[in-house]
Amino acid sequence: MADVHAATPVGDEIARRLGAVWRIEGARVIATLAAMTRDVSLAEDCAQEACAEALRSWARDGVPENPGAWLTAVAKRRAIDAWRRRDALDERYAGIARDLREESSDGVEPIGDAVLRLLFIACHPVLSTEAQCALALKLVGGLSSEQVARLFVVPVPTMQQRIVRAKRSLSAAGVPFESPDPSEWKERLEGVLRVVYLVFTEGYAATDGEQWVRRELAEEGVRLGRRLCAMLPREPEAHGLLALMELQSSRFAARIAADGSPVLLEDQDRSRWDRSAIRRGREALRRADAQGRGRGPYTLQAAIAEQHAVASSVDTTDWSTIVVLYDVLGRVAPSPVVDLNRAVAVAMADSPDAALRIVDELVASNALPASYLIPSVRGELLARLGRNDEARVELTRAAELVGNAAQRGVLERKARALDTWHPNR
């Protein structure tokens, strides 16, 4: 929504109404404007101005019957004014401005396509990852800069600056308001999926700060994912990503202890997993498979998450299927993190010894040098093998490397617990 504020109670009610309308229609308003002006930055500015005008006008004259159409119409007028001012500067603009004035309907293409283009532009490779996440939520998610700042736990001016800079980058790079070329479609779609998943994971397991999860942020990721599936129903990985996010979200209530600290998968009370989220996740996974084009990295991760979701305990989990899924994932999308997760599954399906050999290979190849992940898994495996002194060194090192305070606490507790740990207990 526009970054505008209201002081009076009536104004507050109008602001809340506008916020809700913007949530639902903001992306359409901006997409319609961008489709006309071919300039996302200008489109967003005009939409902001329309919101500011709505606060004044709606408080005075009441909320119009179709508030979304009202916002679009006012934003269009602002765009025409802006083009008029530019007419004098550049002849090229004159023609576009004329077309704009003559255009009577809301646009010539299905609006969903324009919103999709908006999402592709928010996730454009000329932008930093941080800016991509912020713009996706601001332009497509219908959130205000203030709301985005709160979700990412950064000061509002910092977020506003980030967004302004991102819009400038798009203008400077001359990014057109167009769908990606067929030749680069796959790569750009991967970029969009990555941004949506990043929004989710930053909420699901925050990489910094004191709080271990930012649930609302993760929920915004899920919402973007659902939206993406509706716009790209034939893309298996869009469904795979949604499946992964729904299945992971199902554990939210169970993975946070009363004191806010993280609860590990093996210790979670599975009766607290959200069954309807699991159902939605499994349905999305089936939709991904139904496209009949094989499983990509997100769909494979969703399939792994599904194995956990349907198991009543760690012991009854089908770890050998999980190992096979990780094998395939490692081939489709090789990464040391996948190898490490595979090692954890091997420890459960086979033995900690076999798992330790995989981890030691990763250490030997100097994978993930500055990450806490390897020492944390290695420490865990060593502890299971009763090699407590080595385990303590690894867990302490992991605690030093981890960025999130709550996760650090868990690792430190584990390291301390080893002082009194007996292999036979």
Place this chain on the structure above:
Amino acid sequence: MPQYMLIMRSSAAALEASKDLDMEEIINAMGAFNESMMEAGVMVGGGGLSDPVEGFVVDFSTSPALVTDGPYGEVHELFNGFWTIEVANKDEAIEWARRCPLGPGAKLEVRRLTDESDFADFADNEFIQKEQGWLDELAHKRES
């Protein structure tokens, strides 16, 4: 995000009058409404109810309770169908409800679905715990 149920209620008269309307038009209007909620990623469930003639009411005002077959003329409002949506807050739930293509005589009642936090004080209750298991079973049934 909280979930809300939009509960469609119609007066018997409005239902009767709707029989003269173009069914295809109604389906299209409702379809467009549903599609907009799917596209926005807020819809998580829903269902429609058949003609009240097929229904019955169990009234507990008397003992034993009285069973009345539909269309139960004494009931002023008929429950016709529902949507479950997951939205940012109550304001957004209101905004979606406003968009529902219903006419005079029809109402939408909007209620928040309870979640675990609503029963935090009863977390140890046997049935509260069992309920999760039941939901689990039901989800499996629906999938198979």
